Amino acid sequence: MRFLKNSKLLIIVMAFILVLSACGSNSTSSNSNSNSNDEEAKTDEEQVTIVYARGKDATGATDVMVEEFMKQNPNIKVEFREMPTDTGAQHDAYVTMLNAESSEIDVFDIDVIWPAEFAQAGYVLPLDRFIQKDGINMEDYNQGPVSAATFNGKQWAMPKFIDAGMLFYRSDLASEAPKTWDDLMAQASELKGQDGTQFGYLMQAKQYEGLVTNAVEFVASYGGEFIDENGEVAINSPEAIKGLSKMVEIANADFVPDNITTFTEPESHTAFIEGQAPFIRNWPYQYSLANDEEQSKIVGNVEVAPLPEGDAGSAAALGGWMAAINNYSEHPQEAWEFLKFMTGPEGQKIDAIEGSHAPTLPALFEDEEIIEANPFFGEEGFQNALEGAVSRPVAPNYPEISEIIQINVSKAISGELTPEEAAAAMEKEMKEKLVK
Numbered sequence: 001m002r003f004l005k006n007s008k009l010l011i012i013v014m015a016f017i018l019v020l021s022a023c024g025s026n027s028t029s030s031n032s033n034s035n036s037n038d039e040e041a042k043t044d045e046e047q048v049t050i051v052y053a054r055g056k057d058a059t060g061a062t063d064v065m066v067e068e069f070m071k072q073n074p075n076i077k078v079e080f081r082e083m084p085t086d087t088g089a090q091h092d093a094y095v096t097m098l099n100a101e102s103s104e105i106d107v108f109d110i111d112v113i114w115p116a117e118f119a120q121a122g123y124v125l126p127l128d129r130f131i132q133k134d135g136i137n138m139e140d141y142n143q144g145p146v147s148a149a150t151f152n153g154k155q156w157a158m159p160k161f162i163d164a165g166m167l168f169y170r171s172d173l174a175s176e177a178p179k180t181w182d183d184l185m186a187q188a189s190e191l192k193g194q195d196g197t198q199f200g201y202l203m204q205a206k207q208y209e210g211l212v213t214n215a216v217e218f219v220a221s222y223g224g225e226f227i228d229e230n231g232e233v234a235i236n237s238p239e240a241i242k243g244l245s246k247m248v249e250i251a252n253a254d255f256v257p258d259n260i261t262t263f264t265e266p267e268s269h270t271a272f273i274e275g276q277a278p279f280i281r282n283w284p285y286q287y288s289l290a291n292d293e294e295q296s297k298i299v300g301n302v303e304v305a306p307l308p309e310g311d312a313g314s315a316a317a318l319g320g321w322m323a324a325i326n327n328y329s330e331h332p333q334e335a336w337e338f339l340k341f342m343t344g345p346e347g348q349k350i351d352a353i354e355g356s357h358a359p360t361l362p363a364l365f366e367d368e369e370i371i372e373a374n375p376f377f378g379e380e381g382f383q384n385a386l387e388g389a390v391s392r393p394v395a396p397n398y399p400e401i402s403e404i405i406q407i408n409v410s411k412a413i414s415g416e417l418t419p420e421e422a423a424a425a426m427e428k429e430m431k432e433k434l435v436k
Contacts (some may be wrong), residue, residue: 201257
């Protein structure tokens with residue numbers, strides 16, 4: 001009987017142990033499933049989606065860059081939003097969006113003339129703390145675009161790719177590029193009429209933004225400025241007036257077209273590729289256009305050089321694009337990671353190879369893959385021209401400043417004002433606008 005009682009007791013204990021074991025096993029299984037679900041949820045929570053906005057990219061470089069970034073940063077998904085192709089329409093779309101403090105985009109491209117305006121309006125995030133934390137040396141970048149993105153002592157955008165005014169010349173007519181503006185005038189006069197040419201020099205002198213870029217180059221080459229680094233109006237100086245005077249002299253010379261004040265980029269580049277002049281001031285696209293066998297009469301006879309020097313050297317008006325972070329972004333750190341990649345060596349290399357955009361990191365011009373994709377980038381004249389890039393006046397109300405410059409420089413070229421009078425008028429009008 002005692003054995004039977006003990007056996008029953010043993011069976012009960014063992015059954016109880018089995019129940020506990022089963023419960024433990026179910027609990028472990030349940031916890032395991034729970035942990036697995038938690039991990040999946042955690043992964044989902046950690047993946048942040050940011051939106052990158054820019055104008056249409058026909059080259060496909062943006063897609064390649066975004067894919068490579070997401071491959072290296074699996075927790076950050078980048079969605080590309082295409083903005084209007086027209087720069088003005090793109091600007092207005094951003095202003096409308098950001099004025100409403102919208103967070104629908106995180107990173108976006110901006111023209112080199114927008115940083116001060118967008119910074120003043122509070123649309124973009126200052127980048128200094130990110131730059132310092134990650135040890136980025138801004139000296140590694142071409143200083144033209146760096147200065148264009150600096151306002152009130154802070155960095156508001158990162159340089160993405162660069163454009164600059166350059167001198168293109170017919171190597172079958174001119175053995176070398178003119179070094180100074182006076183050299184240009186002498187050669188332009190001498191070569192006008194040779195080999196079917198009608199003119200000696202082509203530029204953009206219509207009353208529009210292109211006139212401002214030409215004026216900036218003349219003024220800067222003689223040591224002048226429209227607005228200095230402290231935001232003060234500086235156009236009414238001896239150096240600036242000397243630059244304006246040289247511009248007026250050349251625009252009225254007998255070796256430029258009589259209707260030069262109607263010339264924008266298309267009119268000037270068309271005349272050049274038709275063989276009508278030995279020299280032209282234009283943007284880098286002129287080189288490939290001049291070597292296009294379908295439309296150019298001067299294929300294989302075009303070289304590039306920095307624009308002629310004034311008393312202070314050569315200067316090239318800065319063009320190109322930058323990228324900034326929306327001040328209202330809900331993911332500023334992730335936005336910075338993408339911005340840093342895109343404007344860093346790896347992102348700019350992709351953009352150079354896939355999009356044929358000139359890097360703002362001079363060291364990349366030594367990259368064999370980039371030069372293979374863009375042989376033009378390897379030319380010393382091209383690189384030297386980029387080094388002379390200077391920004392247009394940095395002002396939060398740049399469109400108003402640009403209009404003042406356009407009107408008064410046009411009056412100086414037409415003879416309605418002397419260069420001295422034009423400088424004084426610009427000084428007065430710009431000071432009134434900048435006070436606001």
